[in-house]
Amino acid sequence: MLDQHKRNNLVISVGLLVVILFSLGCGLATPNAPAPTPNVESLVMTLLALTTTVEDVPPTVTPDVLRWDEREIELYGFSLELPSEWVIQEVNRRPEPSDDLMAPQIGHDCAEYIISNSDGIELLYLNPVCGYTDGSGEDCPVDTVLLETRGETGVIVRYYNSSQSRHIFSEARFATLISSQGESKKMLCFRPAVMVFETEAATIFVNVEYEYLGSDGDIEAALETVDRIVISIEMP
Numbered sequence: 001m002l003d004q005h006k007r008n009n010l011v012i013s014v015g016l017l018v019v020i021l022f023s024l025g026c027g028l029a030t031p032n033a034p035a036p037t038p039n040v041e042s043l044v045m046t047l048l049a050l051t052t053t054v055e056d057v058p059p060t061v062t063p064d065v066l067r068w069d070e071r072e073i074e075l076y077g078f079s080l081e082l083p084s085e086w087v088i089q090e091v092n093r094r095p096e097p098s099d100d101l102m103a104p105q106i107g108h109d110c111a112e113y114i115i116s117n118s119d120g121i122e123l124l125y126l127n128p129v130c131g132y133t134d135g136s137g138e139d140c141p142v143d144t145v146l147l148e149t150r151g152e153t154g155v156i157v158r159y160y161n162s163s164q165s166r167h168i169f170s171e172a173r174f175a176t177l178i179s180s181q182g183e184s185k186k187m188l189c190f191r192p193a194v195m196v197f198e199t200e201a202a203t204i205f206v207n208v209e210y211e212y213l214g215s216d217g218d219i220e221a222a223l224e225t226v227d228r229i230v231i232s233i234e235m236p
Contacts, residue, residue, distance in 0.1 A: 066225070075111055076128060076204060078197070081232040083225065085118040097131045105132055106202045115229070121214040122222055124229060127207040129194065137188030140172055144189065148231045156231055157189060158223075161209075167223070168193045169208035169230050197235045204235070 066083045073080070073088065082088075093111040110130035116123050141159040148156045153174045161168050170193035174185045190196075194205040210226050212219055 073113060073126075075108060076106075076197075077199070077235050078126075078233055079236065080229060080234070082115065082229060083117070086229075087116060087118075089114045089116070094130070105129075106204060121212065122226065123211040123213070124226055125207070125209045125211070126233075127209075129205040129207070133192075133194075133205050135191050135194070137173060137175065138191045140187050140189040144172075144187070146187075147227055155187065156195065157187075158227065158230075159189075164209070165211065167210040167212070167226070169195060169210070171195050195230075195233070197233075199235055206233075208233075 068081050069084050071080055071082050071088060072078065073090075075090070075093075090111050090113055093109055096106055096108065096110050106128075110128065112128070113126040114123060115126065140157060144157050144159040146155050146157055147169075150156060150171070155172050155174070156169065157172045158167055158169050160166075170190050172187050172189045175188050177184050177186050193207065195208050197204040197206065208230060210223075210230075212222055214222065
């Protein structure tokens with residue numbers, strides 16, 4: 001059975017053959033001379049070749065478009081947007097440490113999360129700090145990319161840690177520096193690198209890292225996807 005595309009080509013080819021034969025039979029004849037006999041076999045072979053050429057053209061391929069869903073990490077109350085084929089895996093669940101000198105910081109178990117795409121070459125690690133933490137602000141690495149501003153002085157940034165072969169996500173702050181030359185602003189990244197989520201009940205510090213195991217040529221598109229995931233993370 002011929003599919004619709006081949007049937008259309010066949011109809012067009014037969015139509016062209018009829019037109020050409022009619023033209024040769026009528027248009028070239030003269031009153032006093034016999035009409036020339038067209039080379040029908042040659043015309044048929046030519047039309048078949050044209051039809052084959054048309055059928056051999058591959059169809060246009062539409063690139064895949066990611067479908068995004070909103071997901072939740074119930075233990076911490078996080079919500080985030082993910083491509084539909086990505087999965088969230090909870091690991092290393094344990095009780096939050098506490099003692100007489102340090103009250104619980106989050107009030108529930110601790111856990112970490114590995115968020116990955118379907119073929120496992122993109123790995124996003126969310127590691128909420130379990131217990132108390134402190135830190136400071138330091139100069140951001142030279143390759144730091146600013147992803148989103150938060151509030152008047154806060155920003156979300158990304159940079160590459162070559163020793164870990166991972167991209168690091170962190171919050172940073174613009175600090176005002178005063179010198180003999182006047183005031184200037186400088187971006188300082190959190191150390192250790194964390195993203196901060198605050199609710200009425202607790203403040204959650206999360207280490208966020210991204211590991212890419214695919215080909216270097218696809219890294220820019222991969223980073224666009226993971227950047228969108230990271231900046232979508234929030235607590236209600």
